[in-house]
Amino acid sequence: MIKRVLVWQWGRRGGGPRFGLNLAQAIDRLPGREVLLCLSRRAEILTAPGFPRHAMTVWQVETYGNLSGLLLRLLGAPVVIPRLLKVLRLWRPDLAICAMAGPVDLLMASALRCAGVPLVVIVHDALPHPGDGFPFQHTLQNILIRQAQGVVALTHHVASQLREQAGMQEREIVVASLPPFDYPAMQGRAIPPVIRPPGPMRLLMFGRLLAYKGLDLLLETLKGLSPVSDYECRIVGSGPDSDVLRKLAALPRVSVENRWVEEEEIASVIGWADVMVLPYREASQSGVGAVAVAAGKQVLATRVGGLEEQFAGLPGVTLCDVDVRALTDALEALILAGPTVSEGRTGQTDILWETMAATMLSDVEHLRHNQETSQEEIVVVPSS
Structure with a gap:
């Protein structure tokens, strides 16, 4: 043994x-x-x-x-x-x-x-x-x-x-x-806030800002959302400067923070979001998605690589095709439904x-x- x-x-x-x-x-x-x-x-x-x-x-x-x-x-x-x-x-x-x-x-x-x-x-x-x-x-x-x-x-x-x-x-x-990935468990606190103040739907794309993560898909999706869609979107992570990042930053209600996020800040960045958006063009699996699941956040991901396998049967996860129209429809539906309140899976992660x-x-x-x-x-x- x-x-x-x-x-x-x-x-x-x-x-x-x-x-x-x-x-x-x-x-x-x-x-x-x-x-x-x-x-x-x-x-x-x-x-x-x-x-x-x-x-x-x-x-x-x-x-x-x-x-x-x-x-x-x-x-x-x-x-x-x-x-x-x-x-x-x-x-x-x-x-x-x-x-x-x-x-x-x-x-x-x-x-x-x-x-x-x-x-x-x-x-x-x-x-x-x-x-x-x-x-x-x-x-x-x-x-x-x-x-x-x-x-x-x-x-x-x-x-x-x-x-x-x-x-x-x-x-x-x-x-x-x-x-x-239960970051808050290590830090001895729950991801804040459990009860969020009223406001627009908070969308977050977090992690390495590389082309295969579907930055171009996110750009076209956000441009295609209905004018009445009430949201704000943060794109946070590190990656090379690119034309698509500059175009994303120029969109209304969108901010791009191209920087390395320190270990102790990850919980607060994830805690801000209502929906974690993973518009990937290819993927093996997603550590960012694993963090979002631990925090009880909604996840919108493309049905690519190992993501469907990773997220199969998990509550709060929406999968769509690697397509601007499919991603736009799914995101609009989530924005229309509004934020959901969840305490995350802090008590379950150790067992998993x-x-x-x-x-x-x-x-x-x-x-x-x-x-x-x-x-x-x-x-x-x-x-x-």
Whole structure:
């Protein structure tokens, strides 16, 4: 049985460290499991209010701050790997889980191989999204996957994309779910406000402001709304300056905040909204959507990639085709219906994460058993 689990995620900001933390906390709550959470010493989440510093063991590793730092870290592998190996031999995990792949994870994979610790990689995106991530990040992820004993996808959509890649046709892929991201639970408060003052419908598009997120679809949708539609729309996140963002900012009742949102501010940004709008042209799954679900917000998303699978059966979620007319009709219907009052799913998220973690570990144990049985069935015939 897997008892001691190392969960690592070496991102500095964004959803990766949050996913790693939530997963580690969920495993730690399961009976008979112990967790070591490994984060980058530069991770923004470490200084966020309410970080559970004393509730679990956290191993901080120096990573990098920029591209030159990344290259130096990779060149320093002969020094870095023995340091990682020393901690691994002291803690002796039964399994290591890469919560979200990054540029320097091959250093940890090498140390794990030396320590004889099985590696499982959770794959969020099987294929790169345009403009997202470091150059060659998916090449490094593919190398990491091929070194792993287990692969986990967060939707069947991603699993299918993985199976189409070279060398993956015969690999068994575990499919897990993406539970809601409960930012307020970590900060010790509910997302405000539960009772909002009267006013226009509040629409929010939040996250990386990249073309594949459907910024052009949102622009045409907002331009096509009825003149009597009562709403205000915030577009908040970071991305390259573009013509479509400038056109969105020029629309009445629309504001564009092209900036990085710090960890401690996310709850208040999400709390402002009535509807989270996800007009994506492609998607594996959505961390932003998971945050919105945890907060009890209405979600309007396009029926693309793994979104339909992620949101299937969830209350307050409207799915539509990747089409301006369909998105406009759906948004107008939500604006006409007006805001709904919800207390979110703060009390349920722990259970959902525990269920996901327990199921994933069970599937991984089954996968390892199959691999060991398969190896035992190999008969070596001595030469005459």
